[in-house]
Amino acid sequence: MYLRRKIDDYLLAWRNREDKLPLIVKGARQIGKTESIFHFAQKNYENIVSINFVLEPKYKTILSDGYGVNEIIKNISLLDPSKKFIQGKTLIIFDELQEVPDIATSLKAFKLDGRFDVICSGSLLGINYKKIHSNSVGYKTDYEMFSMDxxxxxxxxxxxxxxxxxxxxxxxxxxxxxxxxxxxxxxxxxxxxxxxxxxxxxxxxxxxxxxxxxxxxxxxxxxxxxxxxxxxxxxxxxxxxxxxxxxxxxxxxxxxxxxxxxxxxxxxxxxxxxxxxxxxxxxxxxxxxxxxxxxxxxxxxxxxxxxxxxxxxxxxxxxxxxxxxxxxxxxxxxxxxxxxxxxxxxxxxxxxxxxxxxxxxxxxxxxxxxxxxxxxxxxxxxxxxxxxxxxxxxxxxxxxxxxxxxxxxxxxxxxxxxxxxxxxxxxxxxxxxxxxxxxxxxxx
Incomplete structure (x- = not known):
């Protein structure tokens, strides 16, 4: 059972923007971030590449060759060849961002590349922007989510x-x-x-x-x-x-x-x-x-x-x-x-x-x-x-x-x-x- 949330309309509007930026959905744990993002993704994208850094710690190394889109995609594909990247039809979801906060640095590259839509999510617990190499300021959008009102x-x-x-x-x-x-x-x-x-x-x-x-x-x-x-x-x-x-x-x-x-x-x-x-x-x-x-x-x-x-x-x-x-x-x-x-x-x-x-x-x-x-x-x-x-x-x-x-x-x-x-x-x-x-x- 999916419960309708206010973020649903926001995500749809984000999807339809001509010049959309990579999105970071923040908020406390267990308020429904991941569920809402996947509900939206399944309705609006032909192809979804989802990575959960807590449940799939092997992906924590995907930045080992740098923050470029091609390097990141290459490393993801090496770890799981079944993941496909279809230009213009793919949403990449980086979940539990607090485990690998430097993913935020790559968002500028994803924006400039333009082939894939990207949504990151994570609890604010552990997300410490001071430790991030570069926070992609101007190349990302932040959305703060709360529990249901x-x-x-x-x-x-x-x-x-x-x-x-x-x-x-x-x-x-x-x-x-x-x-x-x-x-x-x-x-x-x-x-x-x-x-x-x-x-x-x-x-x-x-x-x-x-x-x-x-x-x-x-x-x-x-x-x-x-x-x-x-x-x-x-x-x-x-x-x-x-x-x-x-x-x-x-x-x-x-x-x-x-x-x-x-x-x-x-x-x-x-x-x-x-x-x-x-x-x-x-x-x-x-x-x-x-x-x-x-x-x-x-x-x-x-x-x-x-x-x-x-x-x-x-x-x-x-x-x-x-x-x-x-x-x-x-x-x-x-x-x-x-x-x-x-x-x-x-x-x-x-x-x-x-x-x-x-x-x-x-x-x-x-x-x-x-x-x-x-x-x-x-x-x-x-x-x-x-x-x-x-x-x-x-x-x-x-x-x-x-x-x-x-x-x-x-x-x-x-x-x-x-x-x-x-x-x-x-x-x-x-x-x-x-x-x-x-x-x-x-x-x-």
Missing amino acids: FEEFLWAKGYTEIHIDNLLKHMQDGVPFSDTELAVYKKLFLDFCVLGGMPAVVKKYIETGTFSETLEIQRQIQLDYEEDIRKYAEGLDQTKIVSVYRNVPAQLAKENKKFQLSKIDKKARSREYMGCITWLEDAGVISICYCLNYPELPLKGNYDESKYKIYYPDTGLLIASLDEEAQEDLRANKNLGVYKGALYENFVAEAFIKQGLGLYYYKKESATLEEDFFVRTKDELVPVEVKANNNRSRSLRKLISSDSYSDIHWGIKLADSNVGIEDGICTFPYFCTFLLKKYLSGKS
Whole structure:
């Protein structure tokens, strides 16, 4: 069973470009990169030459005669004479690129040669561009892939663009959902939060109609992540990297969700751990949300690198890491509020990252003013508040009403409620979060 992904349309558009560049598909492990690439390849190419550097380590020597296309093809053919290279009809797939990252150096040659299309894929774990002889800058295209988002989950459940467009129209028009719509989408959203977007997990859920065995798959994925840390991370940093990764759920459970290294090790120093945090972010297994210096535009460069929150880019994996009691409550009762709003906040961060939105928050040191996230239109800064309860949005109202924040004129509240617009605050149910970028594009 193949699950439709957003990369499908991207790959097709890439295939049809007149002047296409070799493509590198990056992302964390087990998010469906290889499956999507092969699904596309089988539908669009007469001939496929596929090399997996993990499963077929003999191919790690194909660069021994240099980075030229003829030399590489010669060595591949020597190792396996059955592989054919048909000009204009062949897609070459180099999978598990992190094992032989210098393949990226050859992409310039493949582009200039022009006879074959090339797609590379690999987890960010171990892909270290600093070690590559030449990164073929200007001669390749990078595509970052994530686990499934809520829209892709809806596709897997049989929903179509008609349903997605209707959700967006409710947001744009400020029209509340009917009781039926609200009940159906809330249930789907809660299921997605618990499952997350790892294709293997979603497939098991679709096949069985239950959560049976999904937790075991999620926990195995996390063990695989930690195994990769030990495989690819260098030296003593391995233990620190694992410590940071394991510590994220506990730190999100705090009232103050700012990530504190002292909670890992009382003697921890920022300079010792920042490389570990960056490594995990580059690997695609955590997302970092930085604290703004002041809530104003521009966002880039306007933040404090020493103050940040850390989220998992897949809420299902966050839930899988919780203690047994929380697991039981979540899976049996769908009580996401049990974790002090951290799960809702993590889901919003996940949805932002998957839409290409940056992660920024604000907390005023000398006051209670704080805001969970910020997004922007062309000319405006828009605060986004994540509510796990029905308390009043004091900070959001203050940011909108105060003359001190000239870039802010309205705000968004994401809550367990219906659509509503009042006093400059647009309230949307959590399940609408995946449409926020499209909604904002209509505001520019």
